[in-house]
Amino acid sequence: MNLGKYSFGIGDRFNHEGAAQLSAIVEANNEGINITPVWNKSNREHDIVNSEPEGTRKEADTAVKESGWKGNYFVDADHINLKNVGRFIEHSDFFTLDVAEYIGKKSPEENIKSFKESCKTLGDRIDIEGIGNSVSIDEELLDLVANKYLAAVKQAGKIYRHIEKAKGKGNFITEISMDEVEEPQTPVEMFFILKMIADEKIPVQTLAPKFTGRFNKGVDYKGDIKQFAKEFEQDILVIDYAIGHFGLPEDLKLSVHSGSDKFSIYPVMAEVLKKYNKGIHIKTAGTTWLEEVIGLAISGDEGLTLAKEIYIQALDRKEELCRPYADVIDIDESQLPSPDEVSGWNGDKFAGTLRHIPGHPDYNPNFRQLIHVAYKVAAEMGDTYIHLLEKNSKVIRDCVKENILKRHLSRLFEFLLTLSR
Numbered sequence: 001m002n003l004g005k006y007s008f009g010i011g012d013r014f015n016h017e018g019a020a021q022l023s024a025i026v027e028a029n030n031e032g033i034n035i036t037p038v039w040n041k042s043n044r045e046h047d048i049v050n051s052e053p054e055g056t057r058k059e060a061d062t063a064v065k066e067s068g069w070k071g072n073y074f075v076d077a078d079h080i081n082l083k084n085v086g087r088f089i090e091h092s093d094f095f096t097l098d099v100a101e102y103i104g105k106k107s108p109e110e111n112i113k114s115f116k117e118s119c120k121t122l123g124d125r126i127d128i129e130g131i132g133n134s135v136s137i138d139e140e141l142l143d144l145v146a147n148k149y150l151a152a153v154k155q156a157g158k159i160y161r162h163i164e165k166a167k168g169k170g171n172f173i174t175e176i177s178m179d180e181v182e183e184p185q186t187p188v189e190m191f192f193i194l195k196m197i198a199d200e201k202i203p204v205q206t207l208a209p210k211f212t213g214r215f216n217k218g219v220d221y222k223g224d225i226k227q228f229a230k231e232f233e234q235d236i237l238v239i240d241y242a243i244g245h246f247g248l249p250e251d252l253k254l255s256v257h258s259g260s261d262k263f264s265i266y267p268v269m270a271e272v273l274k275k276y277n278k279g280i281h282i283k284t285a286g287t288t289w290l291e292e293v294i295g296l297a298i299s300g301d302e303g304l305t306l307a308k309e310i311y312i313q314a315l316d317r318k319e320e321l322c323r324p325y326a327d328v329i330d331i332d333e334s335q336l337p338s339p340d341e342v343s344g345w346n347g348d349k350f351a352g353t354l355r356h357i358p359g360h361p362d363y364n365p366n367f368r369q370l371i372h373v374a375y376k377v378a379a380e381m382g383d384t385y386i387h388l389l390e391k392n393s394k395v396i397r398d399c400v401k402e403n404i405l406k407r408h409l410s411r412l413f414e415f416l417l418t419l420s421r
């Protein structure tokens with residue numbers, strides 16, 4: 001299955017904006033940027049809104065049919081494991097195998113032994129251009145990487161074979177994710193992870209490592225951009241090497257789980273992609289949901305009242321809503337406006353506070369992050385929320401499309417435009 005050189009993950013909590021999301025990609029396509037859309041929704045999101053993977057499949061198929069999209073598209077079972085993959089099998093054709101919790105787990109002695117044995121063919125040094133001094137492959141290094149990553153990759157193999165048995169070889173895209181951990185993987189670790197993946201015979205097409213810095217949901221990157229740039233470039237070089245030497249799929253590429261809106265590293269990524277002529281998969285969080293709230297806020301009194309209610313309830317239930325996202329949000333409580341204050345806002349003020357426009361005087365990333373995790377509140381409103389979405393669909397669709405096209409795709413893929421002109 002061909003994911004294409006550039007692919008972009010579009011998450012949608014309530015399965016209502018598929019057409020609007022796709023219209024952004026269609027427009028980018030018309031501009032000469034070919035991007036494959038991937039609808040991603042994690043098990044966690046399904047649990048929180050009480051939805052099923054079948055809904056995501058229907059949304060994607062309907063959007064594609066209605067828009068006449070002729071390219072490939074995928075439905076991603078995001079961050080799944082052996083326990084929860086079952087409900088995704090029938091409806092997904094892209095699986096993100098999350099093995100982060102197996103990192104550092106002990107492997108049986110015989111596995112470690114045969115891994116070390118297999119490394120004898122690598123010679124005694126790793127020499128990959130661009131990743132610094134050559135590294136000697138010794139007992140100590142092999143023990144270190146085996147103890148850290150072998151159990152995780154073996155687990156990925158188990159999940160992969162489970163899916164392959166059900167769907168058949170070559171009928172789905174495989175991603176392996178190790179991003180939800182504290183420490184970034186070093187280029188040398190990446191080298192061995194890729195070797196282990198090849199040994200497990202997993203036809204991985206996208207790989208999501210952990211990068212340096214904070215990838216908080218829905219807000220910009222926080223961290224050392226130079227260090228990020230270095231890691232990103234090194235990862236690309238190691239992957240390139242692994243394709244050539246370990247026989248991994250030719251189209252294997254990095255997947256960046258951006259958590260959305262990492263505007264300040266988009267140009268950095270773009271530069272490296274251009275330099276090496278490489279592809280990328282970007283996985284975004286469900287910021288389409290935020291565009292729904294923005295659209296409601298500017299659609300008139302009824303929508304604005306509901307948008308305010310979502311915030312006020314979220315403020316009240318902050319701890320509960322933030323809990324599943326504790327590691328990927330950073331909310332400064334002192335910067336959250338009070339219910340009284342928000343009650344007095346007009347639609348533009350509400351939208352300006354929520355919309356991610358860096359430098360906009362009203363923009364408040366704390367407010368934005370809280371609403372980001374507050375989709376549970378909207379889910380509990382049930383038909384009241386959905387009814388207003390449908391009633392104001394035109395305004396909302398424009399917001400969704402503009403967000404993906406103007407704030408994401410055109411920033412990240414701008415270099416393609418200059419190339420094609």
Ligand SMILES: [Zn+2]
Nearest residue numbers: 177179180257
């Ligand atoms: Zn992730």
